[in-house]
Amino acid sequence: MTQNDAPSARGPLSAASLDALTASATKSEAGRPRARSNAAPDGDDDERPSRGRSAWRFVRDILLILLAAIVISFLIKTFLIRSFYIPSASMENTLQVNDRIIVNELEPKLMPIHRGDVVVFKDPGGWLPPSTATSEPNGVAAFFDWALSIVGLTAPDSNDHLIKRVIGLPGDVVACCNAYGQMTVNGVALDESKYLLLPPGVTKVSRDDFSVTVPENSLWVMGDNRYNSADSRYNRDKPGNGFVPYDDIVGRALLISWPIGRWTLLDNYPVVFSGVESGDGSGRNSTSQTPSPTASSNPATSGG
Secondary structure (H helix, E strand, O other), X not given: OOHHHOOOOOOOOOHHHHHHHHHHHHHHHHHOOOOOOOOOOOOHHHHHHHHHHXXXXXXXXXXXXXXXXXXXXXXXXXXXXXXXXXXXXXXXXXXXXXOEEEEXXXXXXXXXXXXXXXXXXXXXXXXXXXXXXXXXXXXXXXHHHHHHHHOOOOOOOHHHEEEEEEEEOOOOEEEEOOOOOOEEEOOEEOOOOOOOEOOOOOOOOOOOOEEEEOOOOEEEEEOOEHHHOOOHHHOOOOOOOOOEEHHHEEEEEEEEEEOHHHOEEOOOOOOOOOOOOOOOOOOOOOOOOOXXXXXXXXXXXXXX
16 A cells, blocks of 8 residues: 555544534633733732822822911911001092002001001091991801901901001191191191092181190091091090000001002102101201291092
């Protein structure tokens, strides 16, 4: 028998054999563990805790920034600047009712007060009428009012303070009125028309005449709305005799911060007091000759 006559080992398989092999392969494949199609790539399990820590660090940093901002704002409000609103018309037209102002608290603690400065001060005693009951915010409104007051954006105690313009410093003799209806400081007549509000047709800068000598560590203050201001003139029967102690000064008003349309720096009009030198209580200027009074223009303007 030749090699060609021997039966071939690679002969054709029957259909039954093919079906058996296919079934065996299918069972073998079914028995193998399959990789999960939604399994995370290697290393993702380690990344999840890392992502959680990153989120917490982000929140922590935000909280620390907010806390630092509150602390800094509180310190600024306590030692540098504060916000107040204007509750009355005594400083019109310089300040209108409900204006908000920024006050520099470094004056007079570290910086001197000058004549013409607009200052905020605590009631020296009896200047303000007895407080009346007012509706207090509650709930969420109370919380936000408190939070904003901490950073100086609201001023819940504005009704406990007053704001006026400084006319006399310690040692000054302030008198009114001369033949032209003007105020004098140490014998020098003041032309206050740049900031005064007087009734129409009135040129006399004070309804009542007076002459006072400002004591040590005190100020003589007056409102720009001279015929509608309960200032030093009308509190001479109160503790302090109408003078404001330096210890009661909160600071100098720098600017109007609200409403935006009224944003402006508050001027102390140094030219008005340029001829006045330090007083010694004698009522005379330190110069060799007292300037003669000058007639002032009528500063009456409409209110509002």
